[in-house]
Amino acid sequence: MSNYQEIVNLNVGGTRFSTSWQTLTWVPETFFTALLSGRIPTVRDETGAIFIDRDPNLFGLILNFLRTRDIDLNNVNIRALRHECDYFGITPLSRRLALCDEMNHSTCGDVLFYGYLPPPLNTTLPNGSNSRSGNSCSRKNSTASSTEVAVNRTHSRNSSLDLRTVGRIPSQDQLSRCGRGHSRAASLGNADSHKGHRPPDMSTWADSMKVQIIKAHHNWVAVAYTHFVTGYRLTDSCGWYVVFQSPVQETVIERIALNAKTGGGGGTSSGNNSSGTDVMLGIASGAHVRLWAFSTHSEPVRRTLIGTFNLGVRVEHLLFVGPQLVALSGAGSRSKAGVWHTSTQHWQTQDVAHLTTYDTAGSFLLLGTATGAINYIDMQKFPLRMKDNDLLVTQLYKDPNQEPITAISVYLTPKTNLCGNWIEIAYGTRCGSVRVIVQHPETVGHGPQLFQTFTVHQSPITKVSLSENYLISVCSEYNHVRTWRVTRFRGMISTQPGTTPKAAFKVLALEAPTAQPHNDCGPYGEQDEEQIFIQKVVPDTDTLYVRLASNGKRVCCIRSVDGSGVSCFVVAECEGALRPRRLLLCGHRSGATQMWDLTGPIDKAVKLQPVAASGGGEGDDSPAPDGGPTPDELVRLLSACDLDATPVPGVPQSPNRPIQAP
Structure with a gap:
């Protein structure tokens, strides 16, 4: 040898x-x-x-x-x-x-990569040492009051971050227990906590610092971790910068809601001048909801605790309808709705039996029920019409077969001199039916009338979206999508030639039910523009597929710039000086937030649609027939997924903004 x-x-x-x-x-x-x-x-x-x-x-x-x-x-x-x-x-x-x-990958991303926000505990310490070193932490700003913040500055890779940290700095024994130092982006206080409450054991944070939830409104983004929320704002001149952070919560944050509103200073929520902008942040843990207001028109930013509210059952959804904060729960017969109204400063709750799904349209909150009824609450009339301290919940429509309603979408046509305001509602049922109901301006007192019914789905409907040009429905069979082209006359839905089928495809997403509310595949987008799906195939993946909701064609493929898995995502419209940008915001298991500008790719994909539809296929460079992952890509993704634990087809997995029992 x-x-x-x-x-x-x-x-x-x-x-x-x-x-x-x-x-x-x-x-x-x-x-x-x-x-x-x-x-x-x-x-x-x-x-x-x-x-x-x-x-x-x-x-x-x-x-x-x-x-x-x-x-x-x-x-x-x-x-x-x-x-x-x-x-x-x-x-x-x-x-x-x-x-x-x-050579094909970069920490700077590709041309679509728009920004990187580092983890809040992974920046430079006040004394200049690294946050992971566990070195001693400066006590600077530790005496800040509960309603004021001090201003520090640091830099991310591609954004100048004005870190206006909130509250007190955690103690050194807390930092040593978690093996981390303290960053200026993580100066978190607990001044609003109840007496006797202490911040959670920091030793558990090492495994819970991944981004749990992302919410966006106008040019604001709220990034929720396990026990606190960081708020960022985007301006053309400064990029993304930290404006506020919530106090550390003792309980795990399960839902958040963000509302950027115009304050009394004369500024706007989307302009570059933040002098008149206020932000409201709601956080839900279990049955409890906490609401803060952040006054950003002064330096330093002031934080005010508006109140702590109790819904009585676990909050399944938290949202703003205008300036009103709404909490919903669908715990069977114990379904409840809670509303905090900004003008009355009053919190009200009411039982809304068998709540299953919801949608919003203007000042209206529409509620679907397991009994087949569609109810609504008019937030504008709410403060003036109270009865025994109950919300004014009115029945709008009843399904003819009394099928449980599992998804709902409202479309308000533009108000014109010719037709007034024409209300259109699409909803899906547990039996797989998709129905469209309409209400003429001259028949407002008679309620909506059944316009069209589709019975092509054989599984419960989980999502439905009615837009200017399309009707889109998704059922629970691995997110199977059906799309129809909507015909309109003078802005109103028409029967000539009627709603015609356009495409059928699947948006496979093998996500655990507990993670689905924060990984909703869509569709995303305004009702007068092209909508998109975001496909996250397996839970622990760094790759997302962006697809047109109308035909399933691939718009682009997004891959994490640091190789970390995507833990949550959302699509948001951010207004800029030149034109609005449609951004994909991704929270990662590393604690970082990454974002991509989808505006250009979506515009290009929409322009190529007529060419592809003509049969020539020229310009359609999608590597898969329906734009999802190719077989090779899918096999590679599934190699990191336990298929024995995946959802079963035919069982509802991710309804369109579902109300699920805890």
């Missing part, structure tokens, strides 16, 4: 290879040097050749490199070849392949 010219016969995955001892061993400390030296036991086939159970095609490329010190990478899966090189320990080739692979 010491003769370098000795021929070595190999059987790799059933394919025979013959080479010399010297060829296999010129790279030191590899699989082959260990194999031929006897450090690895050998298995031989019937001919005496050494058997190696690996891919023979990739092995042939590696063997040619060992022979010639060169390699042809045409039509080669570099990632798979690199994996084989790592297995065999061929370090020279593995390093070259790593560089080739990294």
Whole structure:
């Protein structure tokens, strides 16, 4: 075995290879040097050749490199070849392949990458040391009052962050228990907590610092972690910067709501001048809701606790309808709705039996029920029409078959002199029906009339969206989507030639039910624009697929710039000086927030639709028939997913803003 010219016969995955001892061993400390030296036991086939159970095609490329010190990478899966090189320990080739692979990836992202907000505990310490070092923490700003914040500054990779930290700095014993130092972006107070409450044990934060929820409104973004929320604002001149942070919560944050409103200072919620902008933040944990107002038209930013409210049952959804905060729960017969009204400063709750789903339209909150009824609350009339301290819940419509309503979407046509305001509502049922009801201006007193029914779905409807041009429905069979083209006359839905089928496809998302409310696939977008789906195939993935809601075609593919998995996402319209931007905001398991500008790709995809629809297919560069992951991409994604724990088709998994029992 010491003769370098000795021929070595190999059987790799059933394919025979013959080479010399010297060829296999010129790279030191590899699989082959260990194999031929006897450090690895050998298995031989019937001919005496050494058997190696690996891919023979990739092995042939590696063997040619060992022979010639060169390699042809045409039509080669570099990632798979690199994996084989790592297995065999061929370090020279593995390093070259790593560089080739990294040429296609960058921590600066691609042209769509719009911004990176670092984890709040992963920035520079006040004393200049790293937040992960566990060094002592400065007590600067630790005496700030509960309604004021001090101003510090730091920088992210591509944003100038004005870190206006809130409240008190955690104590040194807390920091030492978690093995982290303290960053200026994480100066969190608990001044609004009840007496006797203490911040949660910081030792548990190491595993819970991933982003849990993201909400956006105008140019504001709220990023929720397990026990606190950070608020960012976007301006053209400063980029993203931190404006507020909530106090540390003792309980786990389960729902948040964000509302950017115009205050008395004369500013606007979308302009570059923040002098008149206030922000309201709601946080729900269990049955309790806490609401803060942040006055951003003064320095330092002032935080005011408006109140702590109790819904009586676990809050399943938290949202703003205008300036009103609404909490909903669908715990069977104990379904409740709670409203805090900004003008009356009053919190009211009421039982709304068998609540299953909801939607908003202007000042209206529409509620679907398991009895087939659609009810509504008019927030404008709410403060003037109270009866025994109850909300004024009015029945709008009753399903003709009394099927449980599982999804609802309201479309308010533009008000014109010709037709007035025409209300259209699409809803889906547990039996798989999709119905459209309309209300004429001249028949307001008679309620909506049934306009059209579709019974193509064989599973419960989980989402429905009625827009200017399309009717989109999703059922629970692995998010199977059906789309119809809507015909309109003078802005009103028309029967000539009527609603026509356009596409059918699946938006596969194997997400756990507990994570689905914060990973809603969509559709996202205003009702007068092209809507999109965001497809997150498996829970622990760094890749998202953006697809047109009208036909399922792929718009683009988003990949995390730091390789961390996406824990939650949302699509938001952010107004800029030149034009609104449609941003995909992703929270990551690393604690970072990453964002991509989808405006250009969506515009391009919409322009290419007529070409693709003509049958030529030119300009449609989607690698998959429906724009989702290709079979190769899907297999690679599913390799990191436990299919035994995936949802079962035919069972509702992710309803359109569902109301689920805890």
